[in-house]
Every structure is written in structure tokens, then in C-alpha cells.
Amino acid sequence: MTGKEFMLASLKAISQEIIAHEEELNRLDNAIGDGDHGTNMARFCRIILQDLPELAEQEDMGKILQHVGMRCITEIGGSAGPLFGKFYLQAAMANMGNSCMEVANWVVSFEEGTMGVSQIGRSVEGEKTMLDALFPADRAMQEALEEGRSFQDILLAGAEAAQKGVEYTKTIQASKGRAAYLGMRSIGHQDPGATTIMLMLQAMHRLAVEMQAE
Amino acid sequence: MKKFINRPEDLEVEVARGMALAKPGLIRQLPGTNIMVRRNLKKDRVALVFGCGSGHEPAPNGFVGYGMLDAAIPGKIFSSPTPDMILKGIKEVQNEAGVLCLIVNYTGDVLNFRMAMEMAQMEGIALESVLIADDVATQKNKSVGRRGLAGVVLIMKIAGAEAEMGTDLYGVKKVAEWAAAGLRTVGVACRPCIIPADGSPSFELGEQEMEIGMGLHGEPGVLRCGMMSAKDTAKEMLDLILLDCNYEKSEVVVLINGLGGTPIMELYVLNEFIHDYLAEHGIRVYDTMVGNFMTSMEMGGFSISLMRLDPHLKALYDAAADTSVFKR
DSSP states (O other): OOSHHHHHHHHHHHHHHHHHTHHHHHHHHHHHSOSOHHHHHHHHHHHHHHHHHHHTTOOOHHHHHHHHHHHIIIIIOTTHHHHHHHHHHHHHHTTTTOSOOOHHHHHHHHHHHHHHHHHHHTOOTTSSSTHHHHHHHHHHHHHHHHTTOOHHHHHHHHHHHHHHHHHHHHHSOOOSSGGGGGGGGGTTOOOHHHHHHHHHHHHHHHHHHHHHHO | OOOOOSOGGGHHHHHHHHHHHHSTTTEEEOTTSOOEEESSOOSSSOEEEEEEEESSTTTTGGGBEETSBSEEEEEEETSOOOHHHHHHHHHHHOOTTOEEEEEESOHHHHHHHHHHHHHHHHTTOOEEEEEEOOBTTSOSSSTTOOOOOTTHHHHHHHHHHHHHTTOOHHHHHHHHHHHHHTEEEEEEEEEOOEETTTTEESSOOOTTEEEETOOTTOOOOSEEEEOOOHHHHHHHHHHHHHHHSOOTTOEEEEEEEEOBSSOHHHHHHHHHHHHHHHHHTTOEEEEEEEEOSSOOTTBEEEEEEEEEEOHHHHHHHHSOOEESSOBO
16 A cells, blocks of 8 residues: 555546546536636546556656646646645655655655645635645544554545535635635535545545455 | 637637737747747846736737736636746746746736746746736735736836836836835626637626626626716726725826727727816826727726826836837
8 A cells, every 4th residue: 555556546546536526526616716626627637547657657656746746737727726736746745756655654745735735825724725625634644643543544534524624614704716705605615626635535545445455 | 609710729829829920020929838928038137927817818918028028928718827837938038137927816826826936936046926906896805815907017017117227126026016006997897708618608797787896707896787878987986996095196097998899989988087087086197098908808898097106107107118019
């Protein structure tokens, strides 16, 4: 679960998960944004799926993450491009030169990525953004790691915390992004960016469970 | 949809090539992109860079040239340019004096420029940025701040002229920020534009309706109401500006910017009232720019911008410029 196989399999699982939810993400974005979050993320994910054979040649985990980050930047567009790009590029920097990623590396990388998103977005929790899924998931995974739980359990803790974060975004007003112009009218709607983070963690958890069963 | 285009996916690059071919001595298109850079690049003066979505033509590419922009980086229709494209534009025009980026305040533009500037800084390029947030129809105190509108065209003129004088990066930034502090804009829309990719209207508005304060991409405004006369519309809009910023006894530049689907004739009808109304309020008009500078394709509507002048800003406004759209 620490080698390149898991990295490539998780990129595949995440991409397939987001593509499967393209319409739902568009619908969520349509309510409070410009309605193309699903389309933009799915376009990026299809390119990642095409890139997988090429990435399989790469031994450096940092370089794989960097490639994904650059694809985010060039292919997603809008606000999500630099935000997801920053997430992967920060995670990449924590893994440059590594040919494998231990469980602790995954958790640290997620934290690095989360901090990167917070920094480039000049944003924190409670503003109805992807950070409302990232921060709680980060904390939950740190805690699970410290408790010495399995990778599967750590990812489950992250996915569950992200899901709670997504639910939380329904209750708050947006103060960042295009949704912020809606003011109070943004309450009641679920944030599409946070939803994407939740989908990513859920896909990774399912994959880790499946790979363990094998 | 009735548009004289070829394939929608080729639109952005074709526009850029068409513009470059119209003024080959002045500007050139970076091959395969819609990035426009000026010929005769500066060697030791601050380079001025601006990017925004496509669909606002002639902005941004029409303002590339002497005394204004060194590079313009349009994104796809109504979408910010991506960081890799912004970086490409920056690297093409950068020199030791550094690069000043003008950014209109939309989340996408801000994030993409911030990312691009981080990447450029890692390559050792000195950069600063100025955020343009001139839309009085949006609230100042929100954490996202006000949206940016057509007023950025005036800031390009000011910052571009200051850069040509050889002022350092920090100095050009300060002058641009000073000009932006005295800049206010309000828009109105009465007809949506048609998105080329799918032929859909950018927003819904009743046949006899207009919306004051609407953003360049159809973002919600402050007042949706029945169509009003030029006078009543302009009065409503100017009152929003004058309530927000005191221009009394000031000298200003007025920019009456068509969104693409409103005849220039109507812009002049509006200017007649605007001129008299400003005079009544003790505001001296130094110069008025009337035309389509920052459009939203065929959207019906216009915006009014006022920029306060002081002697220095006046000299910069009057300084020579040679671009596809604006010459002085």
C-alpha cells in the first residue's frame, strides 16, 4: 500500500469517482456558482486517466504528484485549477525523490496540500469552500495516525470527516468565491469543491479496502 | 445562435491572430496561444501585464502597445487565463525592472494570477500586482471585495504611462493603486449575450427589463426594473457612484463603456445627460472616453466609470499611447 501501485490506482479511482459524479457536481455548482465544476473536474480527470501509462514509468512519487498538479493548473481552469493545483504541488514537494509513500507520508502530504490551498486562497474553515472538507479530514487523519490505526481506518476517518464538513457547508454563508456575492442566499446549498474532496477521500478509502482484501 | 464564427473551440486563438494581423507592426501573438505581446519590448522599464476572460474584446489584447500593456493574456470565454498561460506571458515581457500585473477582482482571476506570480517568483522574476475592484454595485466590506469592471482600462493607461517614464516597480504599483482608489464604475445590462459554446443566453431578463449593477458576466446586480429612459438610467447609476465616493470639486475622466450590443449612438445620448449631471454636482470633466472598450460580446448595456485626476494622473492620462484601440 506504500508503493507506486497504490498511487496510480488511487489516481485512477479518484478520477473515475469524479467523472461518475460530473452531473451532480455541476448541479451543486449551478446553485451557487457558474455551474461548471463537474465539467471542469471531469475534463481534468479524463486527462489523468490518459496519463496513467506515462506516469507508470515514473519512479519518483513527488514527480507523479507534480505532474497531476500541473495538469490541474492547465486543464481545470476557473478557481478550482489553481486551488487543486496548489494542493497537489504542495503534496509533491513533500515527496520529491521518494520512490514510495508510507502511511505517514500520505497523511503529511494531505496536510501540506491543505495548507497550500489555505495559503493560495487566503482562506480558512467556515467560508463554505473545499477547506471545510480538507481541514476536518486532515485533523481526523492526523488523529487516526497518532492512534496507530490502519491506513484503511485513517482514510475512513478522513472520508467521514470530509462528509461532515460537506454537510456543514450547507448551514453556512459563503464568504469566499463567486458564491459570496449571494450572501445569505448561499445558505442551504452544499459546496461543490468540498464535495469533490469528499469524493476523493471516499474513493481512496474504498480502494484501500479492496486492495487489502486482495 | 447567429454568430460569424468558425468552430467555437477555435474562437479564442482566432481572435488573437486576427488582431495581431491587423496591427503587425505593433503587436504579435505568441504562436498557438491567444497571448498578445507588444513589439519593441522595453528593456529596462516595468512591464505591465493584464489578463481576463475572452469575450471582452477589444480588452485585453487591444490595449497592448506603447504606453499601455506589454502583454495581455486572455483566458477562454468568460474564464480567467490559467497560471501556465499567465506565466508564459510574464516570461515573454519580463526584464530586470520587474512586472506589474493588473488583476480584475474575480475569484478565478485572483487565484490564477496569484498562482502564476508564485511560479514566476520561483524563477527569480520580480513582480507586484494591483487589484481593480471598481464596481460600486458590489459591497466593499465583503471578504471577496468588489468586482472589477471596465475601469481597469483607465488603470492600464495610467500604469502604462508611469512605466514608460522609467519609474521603478514599487512606484508604478503605487501610482496605479492611487488611480484605482479614485475610480468607481457601475454597469447596467438589458440583454444577455450568447455563449458561443452552446448558444445559450448568459442570463434571463424580461423583454422590457434591465438590471442595474449587473456584472460583466451576468452576475446579479442591485436593481432589476423596467426599462427606463437614458436620463433616468444614467441618473440612477451616477447616484450610486456619487453616494459611494465624493467627487465634488474634483476633475475626472469619464469612461462610458458599451457592452457590445448597445449602439454607440445610445452611449452618446447617455453622455449628454451624464455631462450635465456631473456639472450640476460640481464635478469637472477633463475628458470623456465613449465606446466599446471592455465588452461582453453582444450583451446589451453599458457602464459608467469616473476616475479622479490630480496633476500627475492628468499628465499620465495625456501621455502618448499607441495600441490597437487607444492612441494618444
